[in-house]
Amino acid sequence: MAWGEDHKQRSREKILTTAAGLFAREGFDKVSIDQVMQAAGMTRGAFYAHFSSKADLYAEAILYAANTAAENYLPAQRNTAEQREAFIAAYLSEEHCKGADMPCPLAFLVSDMANQDQGVRSTWSKVFEGLVQRLASSETQTPQEQQAALQRVVMMIGGVAVARALNDSDLASEVLQACRAGALAAPAGEARD
Amino acid sequence: MAWGEDHKQRSREKILTTAAGLFAREGFDKVSIDQVMQAAGMTRGAFYAHFSSKADLYAEAILYAANTAAENYLPAQRNTAEQREAFIAAYLSEEHCKGADMPCPLAFLVSDMANQDQGVRSTWSKVFEGLVQRLASSETQTPQEQQAALQRVVMMIGGVAVARALNDSDLASEVLQACRAGALAAPAGEARD
DNA sequence: GTCTATATAATGATAGAC
DNA sequence: GTCTATCATTATATAGAC
Numbered sequence: 385m386a387w388g389e390d391h392k393q394r395s396r397e398k399i400l401t402t403a404a405g406l407f408a409r410e411g412f413d414k415v416s417i418d419q420v421m422q423a424a425g426m427t428r429g430a431f432y433a434h435f436s437s438k439a440d441l442y443a444e445a446i447l448y449a450a451n452t453a454a455e456n457y458l459p460a461q462r463n464t465a466e467q468r469e470a471f472i473a474a475y476l477s478e479e480h481c482k483g484a485d486m487p488c489p490l491a492f493l494v495s496d497m498a499n500q501d502q503g504v505r506s507t508w509s510k511v512f513e514g515l516v517q518r519l520a521s522s523e524t525q526t527p528q529e530q531q532a533a534l535q536r537v538v539m540m541i542g543g544v545a546v547a548r549a550l551n552d553s554d555l556a557s558e559v560l561q562a563c564r565a566g567a568l569a570a571p572a573g574e575a576r577d
Numbered sequence: 578m579a580w581g582e583d584h585k586q587r588s589r590e591k592i593l594t595t596a597a598g599l600f601a602r603e604g605f606d607k608v609s610i611d612q613v614m615q616a617a618g619m620t621r622g623a624f625y626a627h628f629s630s631k632a633d634l635y636a637e638a639i640l641y642a643a644n645t646a647a648e649n650y651l652p653a654q655r656n657t658a659e660q661r662e663a664f665i666a667a668y669l670s671e672e673h674c675k676g677a678d679m680p681c682p683l684a685f686l687v688s689d690m691a692n693q694d695q696g697v698r699s700t701w702s703k704v705f706e707g708l709v710q711r712l713a714s715s716e717t718q719t720p721q722e723q724q725a726a727l728q729r730v731v732m733m734i735g736g737v738a739v740a741r742a743l744n745d746s747d748l749a750s751e752v753l754q755a756c757r758a759g760a761l762a763a764p765a766g767e768a769r770d
Numbered sequence: 771g772t773c774t775a776t777a778t779a780a781t782g783a784t785a786g787a788c
Numbered sequence: 789g790t791c792t793a794t795c796a797t798t799a800t801a802t803a804g805a806c
Contacts, residue, residue, distance in 0.1 A: 392789070410692050413606035416781060428783090430790045438782070494735075495688045497742035499603050509744040534755040539728065542687075542735015549690035551702040562727040585771070609799060621801090623772045631800070 491544035
């Protein structure tokens with residue numbers, strides 16, 4: 385069964401990469417199973433040999449995109465400050481916003497999560513926590529460092545999401561630039577709250 | 578025709594308030610025209626006497642929500658620093674995230690904009706620019722002030738969007754708290770970029 | 771202006787041949 | 789495991805009575 389298993393695995397990954405890109409760029413509801421399968425070079429009927437439902441595919445695709453993309457761009461542990469800064473700049477770039485390769489589901493799908501089922505949302509949340517951890521400077525952090533990490537990640541996700549939403553591309557560039565500056569700056573000190 | 582005109586206007590506003598809430602909370606695709614009209618106390622057939630399409634309603638509802646909500650909470654001009662800070666704290670509150678009243682379409686619908694038609698996107702963009710202007714301290718601003726205003730608004734929109742997406746309510750509260758601190762803090766100085 | 775009824779099209783999911 | 793064919797549901801939008 386070696387060949388058969390390998391074939392199934394290939395099909396599954398083809399579906400996942402295709403779905404990850406389509407969902408991120410167009411959103412969950414705008415993309416049909418038919419559309420995913422055709423883009424993956426198969427027909428609708430083959431879908432349910434790999435996934436139990438569309439929502440199941442959604443969760444798996446988010447995880448797949450996060451794993452492949454993030455692992456490639458930034459080591460999970462012991463990454464350097466330079467690596468983190470390069471990652472932030474790349475994340476808040478116009479290329480990432482265009483979404484050609486495999487966009488980050490955190491930014492591209494934020495406001496699509498609120499009404500998804502628990503499986504999808506918990507996957508998204510796990511990916512979010514992973515990014516916060518990855519961008520934190522050290523393993524053990526102070527509350528201030530944790531707060532600064534959250535602010536940075538929100539500015540990254542929010543910046544890309546807003547830039548994508550805007551109709552005015554000049555303003556979108558300005559937003560990206562401002563967020564790069566904000567996310568790369570030294571964490572804001574004790575703030576009023 | 579005074580009574581007739583007034584009646585039509587009432588129906589239109591009832592549809593708009595209902596739609597603004599439903600779209601924000603559940604997203605454009607998840608809400609049907611039938612659902613909006615039933616919640617507004619009418620049937621599907623009456624819809625097209627007021628709006629030309631579902632996308633048309635979407636754009637109008639976003640504008641309506643922004644106008645009514647923002648005008649009530651924060652004066653467009655000559656607002657004080659205290660008013661702005663209260664607005665930011667209310668925006669990044671758990672109550673706003675729950676979305677009971679009339680949630681802000683900027684945060685609740687960010688990543689839903691990218692694939693909408695130009696009318697909807699340009700309405701959203703106008704509302705965004707309005708909020709940036711409103712939160713800017715003065716009429717004439719330096720580039721640094723403009724950058725700080727953009728960072729603040731991104732942190733507000735991103736913070737609410739992320740908090741809503743998260744499955745873990747404790748982490749969501751932590752995100753909101755961090756963003757309140759970040760958005761209320763003095764603008765970060767000249768940052769590397 | 772609002773109603774009921776309907777045309778038309780798409781979707782998610784299943785059944786059965788190969 | 790992938791295909792074609794189909795079911796059941798739901799949606800936008802329109803037509804015509806009142």
